[in-house]
Amino acid sequence: MNKYLVVIFLFCLMGCSTISKVDENSLSLKAKLSAIINKQKDTKPGLSVLVKHKNKTLIKTSKGLANQRIVITENTAFRIGSISKTFTALSIMTLVESGQLSLSDNVKQHLASLPNNWADINIKDLLSHKVSLSKDFFAFNNLHLANNATNSTLLSYLQQDDLQVSKLERDKAVYCNTCYVLLAEIVKHVSDQDYNEYMAQHVFMPANMKQSYIVDENTHLKPASALNYAKTTRFFNIEQYTTGAMAQVSSINDLDNFITALKQEKIVSKSSLDNMTQVHSDLGDDGLYGLGWIIGWGNEPFFAHSGSQDGYQSELFLYPKYDLEVAILSNGGDETFQLQSELMQAIISHFKALNEV
Numbered sequence: 001m002n003k004y005l006v007v008i009f010l011f012c013l014m015g016c017s018t019i020s021k022v023d024e025n026s027l028s029l030k031a032k033l034s035a036i037i038n039k040q041k042d043t044k045p046g047l048s049v050l051v052k053h054k055n056k057t058l059i060k061t062s063k064g065l066a067n068q069r070i071v072i073t074e075n076t077a078f079r080i081g082s083i084s085k086t087f088t089a090l091s092i093m094t095l096v097e098s099g100q101l102s103l104s105d106n107v108k109q110h111l112a113s114l115p116n117n118w119a120d121i122n123i124k125d126l127l128s129h130k131v132s133l134s135k136d137f138f139a140f141n142n143l144h145l146a147n148n149a150t151n152s153t154l155l156s157y158l159q160q161d162d163l164q165v166s167k168l169e170r171d172k173a174v175y176c177n178t179c180y181v182l183l184a185e186i187v188k189h190v191s192d193q194d195y196n197e198y199m200a201q202h203v204f205m206p207a208n209m210k211q212s213y214i215v216d217e218n219t220h221l222k223p224a225s226a227l228n229y230a231k232t233t234r235f236f237n238i239e240q241y242t243t244g245a246m247a248q249v250s251s252i253n254d255l256d257n258f259i260t261a262l263k264q265e266k267i268v269s270k271s272s273l274d275n276m277t278q279v280h281s282d283l284g285d286d287g288l289y290g291l292g293w294i295i296g297w298g299n300e301p302f303f304a305h306s307g308s309q310d311g312y313q314s315e316l317f318l319y320p321k322y323d324l325e326v327a328i329l330s331n332g333g334d335e336t337f338q339l340q341s342e343l344m345q346a347i348i349s350h351f352k353a354l355n356e357v
Helices: 008-018 029-037 081-097 123-127 140-146 151-157 177-191 195-204 252-263 270-276 334-353
Strands: 047-053 056-063 077-079 131-133 165-167 248-251 303-309 312-319 324-330
Touching: 029 047, 029 056, 029 334, 047 252, 047 334, 056 252, 077 312, 081 123, 081 177, 081 195, 081 248, 081 270, 081 303, 081 312, 123 177, 131 177, 151 177, 177 195, 248 252, 252 312, 252 324, 312 334, 324 334
Parallel strands: none
Antiparallel strands: 047 056, 047 324, 077 248, 131 165, 303 312, 312 324
């Protein structure tokens, strides 16, 4: 379930060499993006889009329905899926910076209830997906297990005698939702705060993310938040309350503020962010991974993440070398996912034609 998407912009960047240069008389990037967004019908589930270049907002707009009565605005919060992992990783780094834990700490040092086969796994292994599990709680064929599941449910699942755990060799990695749920539990244990409270105090507040919150067994999707396909709080027809891997809800305004706060070192220091955005592992077809970020290539690569939860699709893309940042949130499944793809292709091809990417 919620298997990692190969991020749209990876396809775009690899394919852009075949796209001809933009004619001098072509529409501006803003006009192109507006034309794509205008394909979205007002009466269907929709999307929010942010594109920034050199600290200037090229476009920030929303269109479509959050639910059957409310239209999407820049303050409408969406489930952001696996982009939640980026924020969980940042919460871990705040604890590292405060000296409350180390990336080399053994996982069992903070989660003593884990079986002994976790003895060789450290926090950095969790952050970089360098853990192999013989059984995946989050596999799509385990939806019956995930329904109404909490972090405690997962911790109980990991107690099975026949569940094998191993640390992957060298730079190899396998995308691991379980790893990030455990990271949320480590945040809770080390800080002595609920994960959602710690996120609010140490990540959302410093970044001025006023609409952001964590869905768990005690906090459900708020009435003004975007519903899945604009009609249901459920995804894949289940309710799930595990946190750390995909439980965050945020608006496009929040992600705009987050990008600014990240650049201004209001959440973690530049040295911590630099560490997070180095390549720490190789997910094979799913790309290179840092600590909570997908990493591009070259000396100054982009760093990014995507998310998918049934009809919810999300993208967060930062390319510091060119001062280019993109965030897209949607709740319309394949239809809005297609618009996201078109938007990313338009953005990348535009800068490619200007020899800026």
